[in-house]
Amino acid sequence: MNTASADEPRWLSDEEQRVWRAYLHATTLLDDHLDRQLQRDAGMPHIYYGLLVALDEAPHRRLRMTELAMKAKITRSRLSHAIARLEKNGWVRREDCDSDKRGQFAVLTDEGHEVLRRTAPGHVAAVRQAVFDRLSPDQQKALGEAMRLIAEGLQPKEAGADLPWLR
Amino acid sequence: MNTASADEPRWLSDEEQRVWRAYLHATTLLDDHLDRQLQRDAGMPHIYYGLLVALDEAPHRRLRMTELAMKAKITRSRLSHAIARLEKNGWVRREDCDSDKRGQFAVLTDEGHEVLRRTAPGHVAAVRQAVFDRLSPDQQKALGEAMRLIAEGLQPKEAGADLPWLR
DNA sequence: CTCGATTGCTTGAAGTATCAAGCTCTATGA
DNA sequence: TCATAGAGCTTGATACTTCAAGCAATCGAG
Numbered sequence: 001m002n003t004a005s006a007d008e009p010r011w012l013s014d015e016e017q018r019v020w021r022a023y024l025h026a027t028t029l030l031d032d033h034l035d036r037q038l039q040r041d042a043g044m045p046h047i048y049y050g051l052l053v054a055l056d057e058a059p060h061r062r063l064r065m066t067e068l069a070m071k072a073k074i075t076r077s078r079l080s081h082a083i084a085r086l087e088k089n090g091w092v093r094r095e096d097c098d099s100d101k102r103g104q105f106a107v108l109t110d111e112g113h114e115v116l117r118r119t120a121p122g123h124v125a126a127v128r129q130a131v132f133d134r135l136s137p138d139q140q141k142a143l144g145e146a147m148r149l150i151a152e153g154l155q156p157k158e159a160g161a162d163l164p165w166l167r
Numbered sequence: 168m169n170t171a172s173a174d175e176p177r178w179l180s181d182e183e184q185r186v187w188r189a190y191l192h193a194t195t196l197l198d199d200h201l202d203r204q205l206q207r208d209a210g211m212p213h214i215y216y217g218l219l220v221a222l223d224e225a226p227h228r229r230l231r232m233t234e235l236a237m238k239a240k241i242t243r244s245r246l247s248h249a250i251a252r253l254e255k256n257g258w259v260r261r262e263d264c265d266s267d268k269r270g271q272f273a274v275l276t277d278e279g280h281e282v283l284r285r286t287a288p289g290h291v292a293a294v295r296q297a298v299f300d301r302l303s304p305d306q307q308k309a310l311g312e313a314m315r316l317i318a319e320g321l322q323p324k325e326a327g328a329d330l331p332w333l334r
Numbered sequence: 335c336t337c338g339a340t341t342g343c344t345t346g347a348a349g350t351a352t353c354a355a356g357c358t359c360t361a362t363g364a
Numbered sequence: 365t366c367a368t369a370g371a372g373c374t375t376g377a378t379a380c381t382t383c384a385a386g387c388a389a390t391c392g393a394g
Contacts, residue, residue: 009287009288009291009292010291010292010295011291012291012294012295012299015307015308015311016299016307018311019307019308019310019311019314020294020298022311022314022315022318023298023310023311023314024217024240025240025314025318026313026314026315026317026318026321027194027198027314028214028239028240028241029240029317029318029321029322030317030318030321031194032240032241033321035382036382039382039383045349045350047195047350048350050191064372065372065373066371066372066373072195073191073192073195073196073199074195074199074351075351075352075353076372076373076374077351077352077353077354077373077374077375078350078351078352079373080373080374080375081350081351081352081374081375082350082351084374085349085350097372100359100360100371100372101358101359101360102357102358102359102360102371102372102373103359103371103372103373104372104373104374120176121176124176124177124178124179125176125177127179127187128177128179129320130317130320130321131187131190131317132179132183134316134317134319134320135313135316135317139309139312139313139316140182140183140186140313141182141186142306142309142310142313143186143190143309143310143313144182144185144186144189144190145306146193146302146306146307146309146310146313147186147189147190147192147193147194148189148193149301149302149306150193150196150197150297150298150301150302151189151192151193151196152301153296153297153301154193154196154197154200154297155196202351202352203352206352212379212380214380215380231342232342232343233341233342233343241381242381242382242383243342243343243344244343244344244345244381244382244383244384245380245381245382246343247343247344247345248344248345248380248381248382249380249381251344252379252380264342267341267342267389267390268388268389268390269341269342269343269387269388269389269390270341270342270343270389271342271343271344
C-alpha cells in the first residue's frame with residue numbers, strides 16, 4: 001500500500017508549501033479576528049458562540065452534551081468547561097436526562113437566546129467581510145468543497161452514527 | 168458605499184452557511200489533529216513548531232521578535248511567552264540587538280534544529296495525509312487562492328512594509 | 335539638547351485548552 | 365443477578381492565550 005520507504009519523507013512541493021502557508025496564515029488571522037470581534041461584542045470566544053448557535057438550532061434549544069461536543073467538533077472535556085462558563089453567564093443551563101441518569105442536557109436560556117439575537121448581525125457582518133466579500137461564487141464553492149473533504153478525512157469514522165438518542 | 172441599512176443584516180444564504188460550517192469544522196478538526204500530532208511527536212503545539220520553522224529558514228537562523236511575530240501572524244505578547252517556553256527547552260535562545268538596545272533576536276539552537284530535523288517528516292506526512300492526499304491539484308490550487316485572499320484582507324494594512332530592519 | 339511620543343519587548347493576571355484520572359450509571363453476558 | 369466493561373460526563377493540574385499595563389530605548393519636533 002505504501003511504496004515509499006519510511007525514512008524518505010515526501011516533502012511538500014513549492015506549490016504545496018505555498019498553499020499550506022496560505023492556509024496557516026488565513027486560519028490564524030481569521031480565528032484571531034473573529035475571536036476578538038466576538039469577545040468585544042458578545043463577551044465570549046468564537047467557539048462558545050458556536051455552542052450557543054448549535055443549541056439555538058436544536059429542538060427545544062437543548063442538546064445532550066456528547067451530541068453538542070460532536071457538532072462543535074470539540075472534546076467532552078472542553079465542552080464541560082465551556083458550558084460551566086456559559087452557565088455562569090446565565091446563557092445556558094444544565095438539565096438532567098430522565099432516560100439516562102448519567103446524561104446531561106445543555107439548554108439555551110432566554111438570556112442566551114437574547115445574546116445571540118443581539119450579536120448575530122455583527123458576527124455575520126464580520127464573517128461576510130472577511131470571507132464572502134472577498135471570494136467569487138466559484139471560489140466560495142471551491143473553498144467549501146475543499147473544506148468538506150478535509151473535514152471528512154478527519155472525522156472519527158462513522159462518527160455519531162450509533163448514538164442511541166438519535167434512535 | 169454601503170446601501171444596506173445597519174439594522175437589516177444580510178444573513179448568510181444556505182449555500183454560504185454550508186461553506187462557512189465546512190470551514191469551521193475543517194479548521195477545528197485539523198488544528199486539533201496537528202496540535203495533537205506535534206504535541207505527541209515533538210512535544211510542542213503546532214504554532215510553536217511554526218516558530219522553529221520560521222527561524223530555521225531565516226538567515227543565520229535568527230529573527231527579530233517583531234519580525235517573527237509577523238511571520239507567524241501572532242501578537243508580540245504571545246510570542247514572548249512562546250519563546251520563553253522554547254528557551255526553557257533549549258531550542259531557542261535570545262540575543263540582544265547591537266543596533267537597537269530594545270531589540271531582541273530569537274535564535275534557533277542546534278538542539279532546536281535537530282528537533283526539527285527529527286520531527287519534520289512525521290509532520291509533513293500528517294499534513295499530506297490530512298490535506299493534500301484528499302484534494303485534486305485543482306482543488307489544492309483553489310484552496311490556496313481562497314486562503315490567500317482571506318489572509319490578505321485581514322493583514323494589518325501594509326504590514327511590515329516599514330520595518331527599519333528590512334532597510 | 336530635551337522632552338514627549340513612539341517603538342520593542344516583557345510581565346502578570348485572568349481566561350481557556352488539554353490530558354489523565356475519576357465518578358456514576360448502564361449494558362452485557364455468564 | 366451480579367460482576368465487569370464501557371458510556372457519559374466532570375474534575376484538577378498544567379500549559380497556553382489574551383489583555384492591559386509596564387519598562388526602557390529611540391525618535392522627532394522644537
